[in-house]
Amino acid sequence: MNKLNIFGRITAMAVLVFTATSCNTTNDSDPTLDLMPINSVTVDGYTVSLESDNELETGSNDLYWKIEQDGNMITPQSITINPMMDMVEMNMMHSTPFEQPQTAEEDDRYFKNMAVFIMPSGMGNWTVNFEITLQNDEVISGEMPIEVNSSWRLTSVQHEQSGDVYFITWHSPNKPVVGENDLTFLVHTRASMMNFPAVSDIEMDVYPYMDMGGGSGHSTDYATPTATGNGAYEGSINYSMSGTWTTSVELIVENDTLPEVVFEYSVQAE
Template sequence: MKFSSSALFMGLALMATTFVSCTSDDDSDEPINEPVANDLILINSAYTDVGSMLVNIYAADSLMAQYTKIYVEVKDSASNNIITNAAVDILPMMNMGTMVHSAPRENPTSNTATEGMYQGAVVFIMPGEMGWTLNVTIYDPANDVEGTAAVPVSVAQPAVTRTRVITPLDSTNNLIISYLHPQNPKVGVNDMEITIHERITGMNFTPVNDYSVSIDPEMPSMGHGSPNNVNPVSIGNGHYKGKVNFTMTGMWRINLDIYDGTTSKDTTGFFDITL
């Protein structure tokens, strides 16, 4: 079989285009995939004080002193059926013996379970093999019953600090700053996300949405920083998103400057990242 020179040229061009398309490197956003039920591990369980509903606490990994997504499964103890329509409230409590305090939290935004789970989050501000309890209050409208399960959990210290408690420069309420992303950093531009909460009292932590955050990544061992970073901005509920650029592998330090308007709140916070 014979091929014309023009047909051969077009075929080679198509192959080259396909190859380049498949191997091109861009600065696409880091995918942030939510774990499905099969990817989660059971942390602990307890029954509610009223209604005898079984509350199972799941997470993607063992609990650490950092921003942690919590997945709650609720079962009817009589039928063992999963309750997929309920109001769920998660209240973290740390009993230190001489004092009791809570922590920043995000309760499920829907009363409808997804894959049988209600998703929330807790910023565990300190580790504790003992002392932490998740008080999970469930209202089951089908049976018009409300009960609370006290689920003991163990919280370990991560190898690298991912939550910092900051005393602001203007001596106001402490701030809790947590690092979320990137979890799997790469060379190049990465999505970055942190949370900021203000400690009003030991039981009340409020998300802060009106601060200005600037980042200054540096590589201490090499004495240089990086260009093309995008300062995180508020997206609501205490979350701030931006972009951070790592120009080579190694250990990086992301320095944070936090302002409330023109008032400097903190210039000492940082998170270390290793590629």
């Protein structure tokens, strides 16, 4: 074999090795989330950032927490939070239903939690108080001002006898489309102004309806949501056409049917 052929084979092998190495580098790249910034504050040299999938609104929201030092993301031991609404004009403060942050499955550099905001900004001022324990056991704390928009995804109803208030959140589908959709509601009550526990021991009736005008309209195929734990009620709904729909919801609490509430929303074509 002449020297030219040997050089050609060595060159080809080098190209293959470089290509394989390049592919492995791409596959091992850091995961990224498509999130939008909500707000950030700096405490003792650490930047604490709050991000989400969308702008915050009444109803359920996924909150993502990021900690940085000198521009580099760091992973703390734990994060605890407490959202607070300060209704200044009424001289009143209250919290809202929420979970504590845990390591995000999508990207373990983030901490993630769900919060159900029960009223929009404008009725008062929302802040999220946080306490973060770093890997060196240092603790930093502060508060994050946030803006919460109004949405159609949250309503409430009161039990006439007991006076208990139930907050009903349309959790999914986030964007209803023609065809089969998973249907999930979240139900919370108010034990105190600082405690809003999930409710998982009631029944729920729903009825989807499209008003066609002129006194005519129709429903569609659906499965009534049932309790699955932690305040969630899961069913399904199969929209037959796009347009404006309503879904009425009734809660049955200890054999008492509470007043009907109605969600109105738009269903898009696939």
